[in-house]
Amino acid sequence: MFKYKNDSFNRCTSSTLTVTTTASNNSATVTATGGQAPYTYLWSNGGTTATINNLAEGTFNVTVTDAAGCAKTGSVVVSNSSVTVTDIDGNVYQTVVIGTQTWTQTNLNVSKYRNGDTIPQVTNQSTWANLTTGAWCYYQNNTANGATYGKLYNWYAVNDPRGLAPAGYHIPSDAERITLTTFLGGESIAGGKMKSTTGWNSPNTAATNSSGFTGLPGGCRNDYGSFYFIGETGYWWSSSEDDATNAWNWGMSCNTGGVGGGAIIKKAVSQSVASRINVFFFSYLTKTVIKLFYFRKSFIILEDFLGNLIDILIFMKFQSKC
Incomplete structure (x- = not known):
């Protein structure tokens, strides 16, 4: 036969x-x-x-x-023309199309809510640790860091109903981040495609920035007001809450090519932010501007599982401080 x-x-x-x-x-x-x-x-x-x-x-x-x-x-x-978005302070953000989404190539650097109200800059460590309202800071309170990495915002600023993102934009959910990393091949390899090839500490594993996302390691400020990991890790807020105490964030490390994330305490922690355009059903272009990450473990292939486990362990080290 x-x-x-x-x-x-x-x-x-x-x-x-x-x-x-x-x-x-x-x-x-x-x-x-x-x-x-x-x-x-x-x-x-x-x-x-x-x-x-x-x-x-x-x-x-x-x-x-x-x-x-x-x-x-x-x-x-x-699109036939360069797509940019301008915030209420007049900062202009270049964007890049990745799949059906458009993302900013720099982090948010605004000092006002969308309605014009000022977002307080808080430098004092103990004041920061006791915040229950929106605020921002520069890493180590150094304005020079803002030129490269943008401002660091606490959860209260991200979640404020007055709006942190430019008009017509919003802070994307974790589900919207998953669309991005899935398009880039999954969490185990998406980080390398999203990281800038400069601005990271060595070895900047697998960084190609082939997506044009241009993620940078702006570090974070924890709920005690201390700063950690500039040059080593980039963290980004999502708009997704896990529970009354925690919200989802995501990040990338100089030591891995993956993306990792999880729920982190809302209180006083500060991280990078961008924004995503509001989506209309008949729009041909989904303009996404916030830079986020989430990490899902894969058990299908042993190699993927081991690689993801390493990323998780490294990210857990970072999360213990921010």
Whole structure:
């Protein structure tokens, strides 16, 4: 009896090929990793290079095929003009398209709520430790850190109904962060694609910034008013509460290529913030601006599980202080 065996299907089922797409103005780029190089590219407009230029606005699909014949697809939304957002202080934030979301490439640096009310700057350690209202600070109260990393905000500022994000934007939920990291291949590898290639302490493991997210290690200020981990770890608030005491945050480390996170005490802790545009059902572009992270353990492949476990242990070390 003849029995057909689809070797190509079996081989490609376990392929490690992944693709990441980004857009800038009127161009789109796909980055392929894993699988077997070299790669070939086929865009929905007929383009056959990793980057295609002079595009009209719209959604572009791409298929990447590796030397083993395995293929993965991706899509990206392209705008003809540079997308920026301006906060109430006049700060302008450049953005980057990742999948169907648009994110800022720098952290929030605003000193007022959306309605114009001032957010207090608190430098004193004991005052910070006893806050129950919104506040911000620079890391080590050094204004020079703000130019690179933005301001650090406590949970009360993030959750204030007057709005921390620019008009039309909001602080995304943890679920919205999951959309980002899933698109980038999962928590175990998304961090490397999201970290800036400069500004981190060595070894800055796996950092390529292939997504254009440009995450930086702004550190944090804990609920006792002490500062930790600038250059080593970046933390970002989400808008998602875990319970009455804790809220979800996420972060990246110079020592891993993954993303990790969990619930952290709301009281007085400060971390970086960006913002996400309000989503309308018929909008073709989801503009996401807050930088977040969450970490889900994978038990499907032993290698993934061990890698994630290392990330979790490292992040738990950080969380013990911030």
